[in-house]
Amino acid sequence: MSDAVTAVPEVATSSDVASRTLTADAWRTLHRRPDTIVAAVILAFFLFVVAFPGLFTSADPQLCMISQSKIRPQGFGATHPFGTDAFGCDVLAQLAYGARPSLLLALVVVGVSLLIGVVLGLLAGYYLGWVDAVISRSIEVFLVIPLLLAALLLLSLFRNVSVGSGTFNDILLPATVLTMFGWMGYARYIRASVLEARGLDYVTAAKVLGASDVRVMFRHVLPNAIAPVTALVPTSIAGIIGAEAVLAFLGIGVRPPAISWGIMISNGAEWVTGGYPHLLLFPLGCLIATVLSLVVLGDALRDALDPRLR
């Protein structure tokens, strides 16, 4: 929040230049750290897998031959490079196609809740009065019910509602529920920084010059208010990926026959002591690699955007 204050003199001349310098400053800090580069490369790889799973495997993840079940990893070049699971499904194919629901769910949830949070936070902090009262009260109400508990409750309530199949329909229910209980953090942060920014001279100046409310909010207030929230995004994506795994374990997240890393973990967990640890370790490894890169990225972003912690 202090960077919003220190940025005032430059912003007073032109908000564009200031937001660019903050971004440029953050970028300079980021690309000097090798860990961020590694994390970004890993993430880019998994996003590539999400986009084109067919490039990594020729097997069909849904085509399972029970006669070929529980083959141990054979190495690249063989029919089943990462082996097969208890039902004879190819592990590599499942990993590649299972990345899509896991990551897509997290991106959709965080994207939509960020949008809701930013809009509501802006409205509440900018207009105050009854708008703020209503929004703050609903933030408080939703905060009281922890995300995971809400997800358990709603997904078990809506368990029998059929939404059709296809990647987007598979994630529709969990995405809706997780978004419903995931926007409050952003709204609170944005509201707090808008409260700080709305009284500053450059905002008053813009109003005096006759800028409309919408223009003041999005061109002048938001660019300074968004910085602290940006650092939350990678960590929240990581959190949602973890939550998806939990829901899949309980059978109420992404539902079979769709595949996700969470489902693979919950199916594979039982086979570790039976002598097939690869059924757990492959999906778990992918999950941890993704989450770790996101957390590293979030950590670096927090540093780059919050000079007080250096």
Added chain:
Amino acid sequence: MGRYIARRCLQAVLTLFLVVFALHLLTTLAIQLNGNPALAFFGDRVPSATQLAAVEQRYGLADPCFDQPGNPCLGPFVDRVVAYAQGDFGTNLRGRDVTDIVVAAAPNTLRLFCIVTITWLVVGMTLGSVAARWRGKAVDHSVRLTSVLIDAFPVFVLLVVYRYVFSVPLSNWAEDRFGQGSLPALWFRPSFDDAHPWATVLVPGVLLGLAGSAAFVRLVRASQLECYSGEHVRTARAKGLPEHHVITHHVVRNSSVPVVTAVGLTFADALGGAVITEGLMNIYGMGGVLWQAVRASDVSLVVGVVTILSIVTVVVMIVVDIAYAALDPRIRYE
């Protein structure tokens, strides 16, 4: 102070009312879209109309508004609030009172939370203080690396790995080494044992605490760094106090207010973690009950437990707010 507390409590009552209303709306919508949850009572069997009506009556589902999507069902809502006010949170599918179940399960959850809180404070205070003391040195960087690594292992992953990979070999080893029924053998048991609640909750509790401790490490570090650059610390050093005295009396003590209140604020997150921990490790606590209820599709039990846990969260949040105002004289809400 008295007025602040009174106002905060009134606010909390309003929040609680809204939470119950929100839960009611969602449940109603689910019933309207989903079909009758009374059918779940019969499993695969097809009930006769009178049987169905009897079950509907018993779970308060008889009102025709449950068949009209979009109807907020205010009548049943009033009934529900009245029942909640009398301490009646409904029954599970077998007819046992939710209140009974929760009362029986609560002690184990409290045990788990004790261990979690201690882990948070010990790990957070130790690593955070060390990192702040030697800021920018190798120690600081390795503490930061540790906290990033901790963040990267969600509670769920940590527990799945422990439960399915480490717990069995470890408990076998402990039984061989220390004998069956010995304390270390109990620690590593893969599931909860009612006869030894503390010993079997210990390791899951420590793991859950560890998973949440990264935030504490960062918080302690940040708040101590702020103290190190404070005027009172400079004064203390200037008048010649030994460094360890400065640290224990002027840095650690002053920086502990936000840390203590953070314990309360992370409560809601920890509840989610407790559900995962208790569910995976078969601990008979409130989270474990919820986990089993979700698996068994026992919707009325899920609604009851979530409502009770939300009420507990609201109460904890007020206590935290009041403690914050009481501990830090600089903070005054008017």
